[in-house]
Amino acid sequence: MTHLPYIVGAYGMAVALGGWFAVAAWLRTRRARRRLAAIDPRTRR
């Protein structure tokens, strides 16, 4: 395959950016849910 470093760079950037944002969103939701559950007992149900 020609131009391999450039191709790997582009695909790697796509995976890294997508993965970063997905993990960040998941962690943010989990943290908010846990803190809500700690403050408001009704959320534990």
Added chain:
Amino acid sequence: MVAAVNASTTLAPPSRDGRTLHRFANPGQFLRLTGWLLPWLTAVALICTGTGLLWGLFWAPADHEQLDAVRIMYVHVPAAWTALTGYLLLAVCSVVSLVWRHPLADVAAVEIGPVGAAFTVLCLGSGSLWGRPMWGTWWAWDARMTSMLVLFFLYLGHVALVRAFDDLERGYRAGAILALVGAVDLPIIKFSVDWWNTLHQPASITFTGASSLYVGMLWPLLLAATGFYFGFATLVLARTRAALMERRLRTLLLARAQEAA
């Protein structure tokens, strides 16, 4: 789920609930709907993006001039389309926010900003990686590239502006106005290759005419683009859910502090 129901008290829906756009302003309803929808959107995003990118990387034919560098197109073009559509959505949210004072539109606009900026970075970065071997340069001040860079700064400006005010509402209004003014960049990006003599090639795919792209390249491109669109929707919805929960958290903490005082 209960958190979703509780969150509805944070942003009370207007009285004309059920008949207008405002019925979707109920965060509890939004959280319930997106809680059900998100796993499906994630699955479609992963399947389409994975299939499209792998197809483009391993099975789509190489170009007779660009050789294998053409495979960068399967990242670059979907990222560009998604960045543009994302900004259009930001502008729509801004209209809804300014005209109808829809609280969910404000929250969604705040969360669209960073995701749209990321897709713009991906478009610019992958374009640069393609430009180096094809044009012999990482960057050229070409109309298409420059207008895309302006889009990136517009996204960054929106991200910074909505967070720059102590009063959230003022931040939302200022961000909405910036987003609407910045929307003028969208047609400039789209038609830059027609209006000016640019280094960037003109569109190969149009809504009205036949595609000049070989069908073996078109399908993985469309599949990857579908995946990127679903990925964008998934990320924005997930971030909006988290933001609503954080709002509910702040409201509860404030209520507790007032009770204690």
